[in-house]
Every structure is written in C-alpha cells, then in structure tokens.
Amino acid sequence: xxxxxxxxxxxxxxxxxxxxxxxxxxxxxxxxxxxxxxxxxxxxxxxxxxxxxxxxxxxxxxxxxxxxxxxxxxxxxxxxxxxxxxxxxxxxxxxxxxxxxxxxxxxxxxxxxxxxxxxxxxxxxxxxx
Numbered sequence: 001x002x003x004x005x006x007x008x009x010x011x012x013x014x015x016x017x018x019x020x021x022x023x024x025x026x027x028x029x030x031x032x033x034x035x036x037x038x039x040x041x042x043x044x045x046x047x048x049x050x051x052x053x054x055x056x057x058x059x060x061x062x063x064x065x066x067x068x069x070x071x072x073x074x075x076x077x078x079x080x081x082x083x084x085x086x087x088x089x090x091x092x093x094x095x096x097x098x099x100x101x102x103x104x105x106x107x108x109x110x111x112x113x114x115x116x117x118x119x120x121x122x123x124x125x126x127x128x129x
Contacts, residue, residue: 033062034061034062034063035058035059035062035063035064035065035076035078035083036058036062037056037058037065040056040058040065040067040076041053041056041067043076043083043085044056044067044069044074044076044085046085047074047085048069048074048085048087051069051070051072051074052069052070053067053068053069053074054067054068054069054070055067055068057117057119059102059117059118059119060101060118060119060120061118063077063078063116063118064076064077064078064115064116064117064118065077065117066093066103066105066117066119068090069087070090071089071090071091072087072088072089072090073087073088073089073090073092073093073094073105074086074087075087075088075093075105075107075115075117077107077115077116077117079113084107084109086107086109086115088105088107092105093105096122098119098121098122101118101119101120102116102117102118102119103116103117103119103122104116104117105117
C-alpha cells in the first residue's frame with residue numbers, strides 16, 4: 001500500500017465519523033412530548049400574535065389542539081416531528097362531524113394533511129358563543 005491510498009482511507013474514515021456524528025446529533029432534536037395547553041397557546045401566539053385565544057381544546061392523544069379566536073378556529077396539529085398551525089372559519093370547525101371520538105378538519109393545504117383531533121365530545125358543552 002502506498003501513501004496516497006492510506007491517506008485516502010484515513011480521510012474517508014474521518015468523513016464517515018463526521019457524518020455519523022451529524023446524524024446522531026440531528027436525531028436528538030425531537031419534540032418535547034405531547035402537546036399541552038401552555039405549548040399550544042405558545043405556538044398559536046407565535047403564529048397569530050394579534051389574535052386573542054378564548055378557549056383551547058386539546059386532543060386526547062396530545063397531537064392536536066383546537067382553539068377559538070373570535071370568528072376563527074385556530075388549529076395546531078402534529079406533522080412529522082413538529083407542529084403545523086392553521087386557521088379556518090369557526091363555523092367550519094363547528095360543522096365537522098364527530099366520529100369515533102375525533103373530528104377531521106381539512107386544512108386545504110398541500111403541506112399539511114387533514115387535522116385529526118381526538119376529543120371527548122364535539123361541539124364542546126362549555127362553548128361560549
């Protein structure tokens with residue numbers, strides 16, 4: 001074996017170690033668990049800073065939340081390792097049918113699949129008009 005070949009082996013090994021280290025580091029950046037009301041309100045405040053959130057209903061599985069803000073429904077749902085925040089008219093959210101313990105809301109967005117929110121009941125009994 002000559003010196004250029006050994007040098008190439010060493011550099012290839014170092015590049016492999018760097019790539020494995022980067023992949024390991026990237027896999028550490030995962031969400032911090034299920035969605036709670038504080039985190040849902042924080043995501044909504046970040047996405048819609050001028051909106052006042054009246055009520056928040058969390059999905060039973062911690063993957064989605066629905067909030068009322070005036071005439072709008074604000075939706076937070078898990079997509080991949082993060083969350084997507086969208087808004088739809090409140091009347092559209094109220095009209096969704098409740099089946100098998102969840103409501104399905106089409107966000108009309110190619111970047112986000114329909115939001116599936118697991119709730120105890122819909123519409124909520126504590127709903128303020």
